[in-house]
Amino acid sequence: MANRLEKLRKENNVQDKQLSKENNVIMTDMVCYLRSSDLCEYDIEIIRKELTGMAMEAQLRNEKFNDVAGDDYKALCDELMKNGRQKTLYEKALEILYVLIYGIGTLYLIEILFSSTIINIFKSGQFSISITSGFLVSTFFTVVIAVSVYNYFTKNSFEFSNHNRKTQIIFIIGFSAAWTALLLIKVFVGKTVLWSVNCLYPTLFLAIAFVLIKTLDDQHVNSLFKNK
Amino acid sequence: MFDKSQLMRGTLEGCILKIISLEVTYGYEIMIKLTGYGFADIREGTIYPLLVRLEKKDLIYAEFRPSPLGPSRKYYFITKSGIEALNSFEAYWKSISVAVSKILSLEVE
Numbered sequence: 001m002a003n004r005l006e007k008l009r010k011e012n013n014v015q016d017k018q019l020s021k022e023n024n025v026i027m028t029d030m031v032c033y034l035r036s037s038d039l040c041e042y043d044i045e046i047i048r049k050e051l052t053g054m055a056m057e058a059q060l061r062n063e064k065f066n067d068v069a070g071d072d073y074k075a076l077c078d079e080l081m082k083n084g085r086q087k088t089l090y091e092k093a094l095e096i097l098y099v100l101i102y103g104i105g106t107l108y109l110i111e112i113l114f115s116s117t118i119i120n121i122f123k124s125g126q127f128s129i130s131i132t133s134g135f136l137v138s139t140f141f142t143v144v145i146a147v148s149v150y151n152y153f154t155k156n157s158f159e160f161s162n163h164n165r166k167t168q169i170i171f172i173i174g175f176s177a178a179w180t181a182l183l184l185i186k187v188f189v190g191k192t193v194l195w196s197v198n199c200l201y202p203t204l205f206l207a208i209a210f211v212l213i214k215t216l217d218d219q220h221v222n223s224l225f226k227n228k
Numbered sequence: 229m230f231d232k233s234q235l236m237r238g239t240l241e242g243c244i245l246k247i248i249s250l251e252v253t254y255g256y257e258i259m260i261k262l263t264g265y266g267f268a269d270i271r272e273g274t275i276y277p278l279l280v281r282l283e284k285k286d287l288i289y290a291e292f293r294p295s296p297l298g299p300s301r302k303y304y305f306i307t308k309s310g311i312e313a314l315n316s317f318e319a320y321w322k323s324i325s326v327a328v329s330k331i332l333s334l335e336v337e
Contacts, residue, residue: 015299018298047280049292049299050255050276050302051276052299053295053298053299053300053301053302054255054256054272054273054276056297056298056299057256057295057297057298059298060297060298061297067271068256068259068271068272068273069271069272069273069276070271070273070274076273076276076277079277080276080277080280082277083277083278083280083281083284084280084284085284
């Protein structure tokens with residue numbers, strides 16, 4: 001089933017390209033910042049469509065975007081966050097599950113490809129993979145770091161765009177420290193084999209879980225479009 | 229100095245409902261009308277969050293229609309509950325504006 005939200009997102013991406021460079025930067029900051037909020041994805045894309053429309057009409061009238069939107073874009077986004085529809089519990093649960101399954105699935109495939117598992121599969125037809133404590137701990141921390149980086153980046157999109165030194169330094173130090181800690185965990189903690197399993201079973205489980213969540217998400221999103 | 233934002237929010241919501249009740253319209257046109265009636269310093273960015281709020285409260289609904297200028301525009305329509313909200317805003321505004329005018333016309337004895 002085609003997800004109409006993805007279609008709308010693609011349409012918005014096409015429209016963004018028609019914006020001037022200056023307006024495109026502003027729109028990117030605003031959309032990034034809106035993504036840090038609890039606004040539902042559907043509303044964010046609708047807001048994006050409307051803001052892009054405002055910016056394009058302003059361009060055609062030879063006006064600047066701040067002539068129509070005001071000078072404080074962050075305040076405008078805050079107002080929209082306050083007044084827009086918030087994610088429901090069901091939408092939040094789907095989002096968290098999607099991130100978890102996608103993150104764990106990607107890291108699991110990397111583990112297969114960059115360990116002896118892939119060699120064993122091709123050399124001796126052995127599909128066994130050893131799940132180590134290091135893999136579990138590093139997978140957990142990688143997902144946590146990725147989500148934290150995403151949240152920090154979106155919440156501070158305006159500061160990053162304005163080259164705010166403090167925000168950039170906090171980001172670089174935090175990012176480097178997190179990845180160093182992760183590497184150390186992987187190297188020093190991770191040798192204990194917890195259990196061995198046929199690598200196809202977790203792959204199958206993750207693939208089914210991914211398809212299930214994607215289908216539920218598509219159904220939900222499409223129902224939002226129908227109700228509008 | 230007096231913080232006008234709280235007063236403006238409620239007042240503007242009522243005025244936007246009135247404008248939409250008269251004819252189906254879109255954000256920029258509403259802004260032009262408000263400015264024309266004397267609301268200074270109103271921009272599309274000021275009224276857009278209010279339109280989102282009114283839509284969330286089901287007082288208005290919207291649909292995208294093609295625009296001669298660039299991408300499709302969102303046109304707003306008033307709902308039945310929007311008309312009820314507008315009627316109660318009008319009644320309340322009449323009573324409160326009389327009271328406020330009386331108080332503001334008082335002079336120090």
